[in-house]
Amino acid sequence: MPLHCESDHPGQYNDGTPFTRFRLRNSAGMEVDILDYGATLQALRVPDRASGKPIDLVLGFADPAQYLKGHPYFGALVGRFANRLCGARFELDGQTFQIVPNEGRNALHGGPKGLSFQRFEGALFEDSNRVGVTLTCRSSDGDMGFPGELTVTVHYSLDEDNRLAIDYEAQSSKPTVVSLTNHAYFNLHGHGDVRDHRLECAASHYLVLDDESIPTGTIAPVDDTPYDFRAPATPRAREQIECEQLWHAGGHDVALVLDRVARDQPLATLVEPESGRQLTVFTDQPSLQLYTGIGLDGTLSDHEGRPIKAFGGLALEAQQFPDAPNHAHFPSTRLEPGEYYRQHTCYRLTF
DSSP states (O other), rough: OOSSEEOOOOOOTTTTOOOOEEEEOOOOSOOOETTTTTTEEEEEEEOOOTTTOEEEOOOSSGGGGGGOOSOOTTTTTEEEEEEGGGGGGGTTTTTEEEEEOOOOTTTTTTTTTTTGBBOEEEEEEEEESEEEEEEEEOOTGGGGOOOSSSSEEEEEEEETTTTTEEEEEEESSEEEEEBOEOEEEEESSSSSOOGSSEEEEEOOOEEEEESSOOOEEEEEETTTTTOSSOOOHHHHTTTSSHHHHHHHTTSSSEEEEEEOOOSSSSEEEEEEEOOEEEEEEEEEEEEEEEEOOOOOSSSSSSSTTOOOTTTTTTEEEEEEOGGGGGGSOOOOEEEOOTTOOEEEEEEEOOO
């Protein structure tokens, strides 16, 4: 089947209005499902090389209503500010903005009702070499404490080279800060422990974190740390290196500072040795958050009804530096009225 896109309504919101699910498909059998709730990447299926059976490579729920009950950002668009803000606050033009905290005293991923938990308006599109969906959401001035009415648009597109591209845009009515990402948890085996996946990442430095997982401001070399993936290695092997930061987190949850190369050059590659499936990451963002699903505890079940346990998925979140507004030497995340925030990330599958 050639490139194809369609939509359906697999359930209802609490107020009775229908969810909309958008499905993108290419001739190789790669299939992507995206929900209007949280602009969520609900599923990413590819055919198994041996059996031909579709294998879902991202964590998520079969029933869209499950996303309304709270979840660890499975496949969601994350914002208005990805990752953590220390003390759930930042200063802009001499004014302190207090964000609603949702991780102790800190704000994680934009607060408890960030973009991950908002409805988006979606529309399919197609052209000669790709199919996709454009989703838009308006976050009001003061939403979760952030200044400015922010209009966020995300374009998901799939092509015949098995590339899932995610392109983000945002505009604000007032000076504000923005950092968006997608929080897909990949498992290239389909289930099981991801720490035996092999990761290579062009990152010579990482952000040092305190015991609340907040950046201290230090950008440190990865040499002799668990965060050195410049040559292919498994997270399990890198965990054997003694490191207080890794011990505090319970595993890999770190911003890898990417070495700057052209946006069309791969910055990270993830391989599942048994199946040979490979995920290649391209982005124009300065960091890649590596998270090995430390907090997953088996209380939630995946598309097949299996418990999602710790280390059941691995996130590679392309984003600005966490807590950037509180560190003057980090890349700026400021967005002025009349300017566009733009971000491009692409995941290419080999199967």
